[in-house]
Amino acid sequence: MTQAHAERAHALLSASGADRWINCPPSARLTENIPDTRSEYANEGTAAHELSELILRRRITPCNSKERLRLDKAVSQFQKSNSYYGFEMNDAVADYVEIVEERFMAAKARTADAIVLLEERLDLTEWVPDAFGTGDVILIADGVLEIIDLKYGKGVPVSAIDNPQIRLYALGAWHAYGFLYDIQEIHMTIVQPRLDSVSTDIMSIDELLAWAETTVKPAATLAYAGEGEYLSGSHCKWCKVKATCRARADANMEAISHEFQDPALMTLEEVGSILHIAEQLKAWAKDVEDYAFEQAKAGHSVQGWKLVEGRSNRAIIDKDIARKTFEAATIELDKYLKPRELLGIGELEKQIGKKELSGLIGDLIFKPPGKPVLVPEIDKRPELNSVEQDFAGEDFG
Ligand code: SF4
DSSP: OOHHHHTOOOOTTOGGGHHHHHHSTTHHHHHTTSOOOOOHHHHHHHHHHHHHHHHHHHHHSOOOHHHHHHHHHHHHHHHHHOTTOSHHHHHHHHHHHHHHHHHHHHHHHHOTTOEEEEEEEEEOTTTSTTOEEEEEEEEEETTEEEEEEEOOOOSSOOOSTTOHHHHHHHHHHHHHHTTTSOOOEEEEEEEEGGGTEEEEEEEEHHHHHHHIIIIIHHHHHHHHHTOSOOOOSGGGGGOTTTTTOHHHHHHHHHHHTOOOOSSSSOOHHHHHHHHHHHHHHHHHHHHHHHHHHHHHHTTOOOTTOOOOOOOOOOOOSOHHHHHHHHHHTTOOGGGTSOOOOOOOHHHHHHHHOHHHHHHHHGGGOOOOOOOOOOOOTTOSSOOOOOHHHHSTTOOOO
C-alpha cells in the first residue's frame, strides 16, 4: 500500500464526512477525538485505488518507455504481493478503468486538448477550513470538468446524485484549474464496479458555486466552531457517536411517541409512516446493541445486561479420523459425506473471475424475477403496478 493512498488526509471537516457535518454541524467537534477504526474494507478500497491508478497512468497518461516499464513492473508486483488482490479486484478495477477510458475518449473526441489528471490533491479551504480531498480522475475538455470517483465497496450503494463528497471534489478541481480553463459545466461520476453502478450528476459551475456559498460555507463555519444544531437522519450512519448520541436518541424516542388519533384501526397512510419510523429505529437499535456488546466485551458494565456464553453446535474434533472410522465400518459414502455442489455465482466470480465465468457458462446464468419487496418511494426501481399485471404467472414460493 503506497503512503499517498493510505494517508488520504482526514481533516476535521473531511469531504467524505460532508453529508454528516453539513446536516449536523456540531457532530464534527463532538467526534473529533474519537479514533478512527480503519476497517479491512477501507484497506481493500485503498488497494483497489492503488491498482487503478497504476493501470490508468500506464494507459491514459503520456509516458515514455522507461515510465511504461516502471508502471508495468509496479502492476505485476502489486498482483503478486498485495494480499487483497484477486479475480474480484482484477475485474472490478478493469471495469472501472474501462469506464474512465471511455470518458477520456469522449473528452478527446470533443477536443484534442483534453486533459486528464489522476490522484490530484484538491484544496477545499476556500469553502471548508483545513479541508483537502483527492480526486481519483479529473478530465477537462471543452468547457466541461468531469470528476470520477471509484467506490470499491459493495455494502452500501453510493450515487453521485446530490452527493456532497463528490461535489466538494469538483469544487476543489475547479479551484485548481478554473483559472486556466473556461469551465462551464461540471460532471460528477461515481463508479461502483462491484455493484455494476455508474451514476453521474451534472451541474453548471454557477449552480455548484452557489451551493458552496449557501450550503457548504455556512455549515462548515458552524461545524468548525462546534456550533449549530444537532440533526439526526440517514447521515448518522457514518457518525462515530451514532450509538450514544442523545440527539439521535431523542429524535427516535419522539418518533415512537407519535400518537395516532381515532378510529381504532390505522389507515394505510399511517402504516406508511410507521414503516419509515421502523426503518430508522431498526438501524438505531442495531447501533446501540453493537455498542453495548463491545462495551460489555471490554469489561464495562451495561446496566441490566450481562455477557453470557452463546449457544454452540457439537463439532467433530478430527474429521480425518472420523472419515476413516466410517470407511472401516463400511458405511455408505452418502450417509456421511455431503454431495459436492457448485459454488454460488458470486463465489464462482471470485474464484474464476467475472469475465472468465461469463465466457465459460454465461449462457447458463439467468436472473429470475425477484420476490416483491416493499421499499420507500425514493427507491430507484420501477414500481410493480398490480398483482394481476406484475405477479401473473410468477411462482415466488
Ligand atoms: S449521531 Fe447523528 S445527530 Fe448525533 S452527532 Fe452524529 S450525525 Fe449528529
